[in-house]
Amino acid sequence: MKGGAVMEPREAYPITYSILGLLAIWGPLSGYDIKRLFDHMLSSMWGAAQSQIYKELRRMREIGWVEMEREEQESRPDRKLYSITAEGLSALRKWQTQPPEVFQLRDEMLLKMLFGSFARSADLAQSLRASIAEHETRLLVYRQNTQAIAGAFPRGDKRYNPYSDENAEDPYFGLVTHFAVEFEKTYLRWLYEALELVESREKPAPSDMGES
Amino acid sequence: MKGGAVMEPREAYPITYSILGLLAIWGPLSGYDIKRLFDHMLSSMWGAAQSQIYKELRRMREIGWVEMEREEQESRPDRKLYSITAEGLSALRKWQTQPPEVFQLRDEMLLKMLFGSFARSADLAQSLRASIAEHETRLLVYRQNTQAIAGAFPRGDKRYNPYSDENAEDPYFGLVTHFAVEFEKTYLRWLYEALELVESREKPAPSDMGES
DNA sequence: CGGGACATGTAACGCGTTACATGATTAA
DNA sequence: TTAATCATGTAACGCGTTACATGTCCCG
Structure with missing residues (x-):
C-alpha cells in the first residue's frame, strides 16, 4: 500500500453554489423556478441543464444544504419547494472566502x-x-x-x-x-x-x- | 418506436481542434510535446490533462485525422510522433467555417x-x-x-x-x-x-x- | 541523492449534456 | 390544432479531471 488515502469526492461545484445563491435570495424555489432563473440571469456566465438541476437539488438535500417542502397541486405534479438551510448558507459563505480557481476563457x-x-x-x-x-x-x-x-x-x-x-x-x-x-x-x-x-x-x- | 434515429456521438470537440491546430503548425509532435504546448500557449484559454491528450490522439488516429510514426529511443519510451493528415486539415478548416457555439464565461x-x-x-x-x-x-x-x-x-x-x-x-x-x-x-x-x-x-x- | 525533465500510459469518477417520458392547461 | 407553459423526472454517455504506474537521465 502506497498512500492509502482514498480521495473522497468534492461536495460542491459552481452549480451547487449558484443554486444556493439563488435560493438564498429568492427564497423557496422549485427546480423549475431555478431553471428559469438560470436561463434569465446566469445564462451568460453559467449554464445548467434542467436534469442537472434536479439531480443537484437531490444531492444537496442529502448533505443537508437545502430542505424541501411539497406544495400540492391538482392536475400538475406537486411543486417541490426548496429552501437553503443554515448549513447551506454557511457553505456559501465559506466558498466566498476561498481564493478563486484558475480561470480559463474556453472560447x-x-x-x-x-x-x-x-x-x-x-x-x-x-x-x-x-x-x-x-x-x-x-x-x-x-x-x-x-x-x-x-x-x-x-x-x-x-x-x-x-x-x-x-x-x-x-x-x-x-x-x-x-x-x-x-x-x-x-x-x-x-x-x-x-x-x-x-x-x-x-x-x-x-x-x-x-x-x- | 418513436424516432429511431440513434444519435451518434460527436466526432470532435475543442480539444480535438486544438490538437489539430498545434500539429498543423508545429508538425510532427509527441503527446508530451503537445502537453507542453498546451501549458505554454493555451493555458489561459483551454486546459488539457496529459491523460486526455493521449486518449484523444488515439481517437483521432482511429478516425484518420492524424497519423503516427514511432521514433525509437534507448532508455526511454519511444516517442510517438503524430502528424495531421489531409482529412484532419480539412476537418480543421470545416470547423473554422461553422458559427461559434454560445459562449459562457464560467468564472x-x-x-x-x-x-x-x-x-x-x-x-x-x-x-x-x-x-x-x-x-x-x-x-x-x-x-x-x-x-x-x-x-x-x-x-x-x-x-x-x-x-x-x-x-x-x-x-x-x-x-x-x-x-x-x-x-x-x-x-x-x-x-x-x-x-x-x-x-x-x-x-x-x-x-x-x-x-x- | 533527491528532484525535475523526459515519455508513455491506465483506472476511476462525475459534471454537464442530450434525449426521452408524462400530462394537464392555456393561448394563437 | 398546434404549440408553449407548467412541473417533474430517468437514462445514457463522454469530456475532462485526478490519481497512480514505470523507468531513465541529469543537475545541484
Missing part, C-alpha cells in the same frame, strides 16, 4: 482565430460576423435589463423577477452586470478588429485569375 | 460577487485580492511574451518554441494575444472597482458611532 472563437492561417479568409469572416451578431445582441439585452425592466416579468410575479425593486438596491447585481457589459464591449472591439484583419487578407488580388 | 469570481450580499466584506475583499494578484501576473506574462521572447526556450529547439521567428509573422497569434491582454485589462479594472465597493462597505462607520 472557441479564440481557438479558431489562433489557427486562422489555415482557414480561408472568407470562412473566418463568416464566423466572425456570426459572433459579432450574437454579442451585439447580448450587449443590447444587458443594457435593456439595466435600464427599464419593469415589464420583463409582466405578471408582476416577484418570485421570478430578478429585477424587482427589492433587489434593485443590491449593489452586487449591478456590479456583475457592469462587468458583463464591459466584457462584451471589449470582446466586440476585438471581433471588429479581427474582422478587419481577415478582410484585409481576403482579397489581396482583386481580379487576378491566374495563380502560381 | 467563479463573478458568481461569488453576484451573491456578495451574503458574504462578509472582508472575505470578499480577500478573494478579490487573490484574483487581482493572479491576473496581474498573467498580464505581465502576456506582455513579456509579446516583447522579447527569444530566451523562452533556451535550447533553441524550434519544435517547442511558439515564439520562434518562423511564427513571428503569423498575424493571428498576435491578434489572439492582443485579446488576452485586453481581456485582462478589462477584468482587472473591474476587480479593482469591485474591491473599492467591497471595501467601502467593510467599515461603514470608521470612527462614527451614530449615523443618520
Whole structure:
C-alpha cells in the first residue's frame, strides 16, 4: 500500500453554489423556478441543464444544504419547494472566502482565430460576423435589463423577477452586470478588429485569375 | 418506436481542434510535446490533462485525422510522433467555417460577487485580492511574451518554441494575444472597482458611532 | 541523492449534456 | 390544432479531471 488515502469526492461545484445563491435570495424555489432563473440571469456566465438541476437539488438535500417542502397541486405534479438551510448558507459563505480557481476563457472563437492561417479568409469572416451578431445582441439585452425592466416579468410575479425593486438596491447585481457589459464591449472591439484583419487578407488580388 | 434515429456521438470537440491546430503548425509532435504546448500557449484559454491528450490522439488516429510514426529511443519510451493528415486539415478548416457555439464565461469570481450580499466584506475583499494578484501576473506574462521572447526556450529547439521567428509573422497569434491582454485589462479594472465597493462597505462607520 | 525533465500510459469518477417520458392547461 | 407553459423526472454517455504506474537521465 502506497498512500492509502482514498480521495473522497468534492461536495460542491459552481452549480451547487449558484443554486444556493439563488435560493438564498429568492427564497423557496422549485427546480423549475431555478431553471428559469438560470436561463434569465446566469445564462451568460453559467449554464445548467434542467436534469442537472434536479439531480443537484437531490444531492444537496442529502448533505443537508437545502430542505424541501411539497406544495400540492391538482392536475400538475406537486411543486417541490426548496429552501437553503443554515448549513447551506454557511457553505456559501465559506466558498466566498476561498481564493478563486484558475480561470480559463474556453472560447472557441479564440481557438479558431489562433489557427486562422489555415482557414480561408472568407470562412473566418463568416464566423466572425456570426459572433459579432450574437454579442451585439447580448450587449443590447444587458443594457435593456439595466435600464427599464419593469415589464420583463409582466405578471408582476416577484418570485421570478430578478429585477424587482427589492433587489434593485443590491449593489452586487449591478456590479456583475457592469462587468458583463464591459466584457462584451471589449470582446466586440476585438471581433471588429479581427474582422478587419481577415478582410484585409481576403482579397489581396482583386481580379487576378491566374495563380502560381 | 418513436424516432429511431440513434444519435451518434460527436466526432470532435475543442480539444480535438486544438490538437489539430498545434500539429498543423508545429508538425510532427509527441503527446508530451503537445502537453507542453498546451501549458505554454493555451493555458489561459483551454486546459488539457496529459491523460486526455493521449486518449484523444488515439481517437483521432482511429478516425484518420492524424497519423503516427514511432521514433525509437534507448532508455526511454519511444516517442510517438503524430502528424495531421489531409482529412484532419480539412476537418480543421470545416470547423473554422461553422458559427461559434454560445459562449459562457464560467468564472467563479463573478458568481461569488453576484451573491456578495451574503458574504462578509472582508472575505470578499480577500478573494478579490487573490484574483487581482493572479491576473496581474498573467498580464505581465502576456506582455513579456509579446516583447522579447527569444530566451523562452533556451535550447533553441524550434519544435517547442511558439515564439520562434518562423511564427513571428503569423498575424493571428498576435491578434489572439492582443485579446488576452485586453481581456485582462478589462477584468482587472473591474476587480479593482469591485474591491473599492467591497471595501467601502467593510467599515461603514470608521470612527462614527451614530449615523443618520 | 533527491528532484525535475523526459515519455508513455491506465483506472476511476462525475459534471454537464442530450434525449426521452408524462400530462394537464392555456393561448394563437 | 398546434404549440408553449407548467412541473417533474430517468437514462445514457463522454469530456475532462485526478490519481497512480514505470523507468531513465541529469543537475545541484
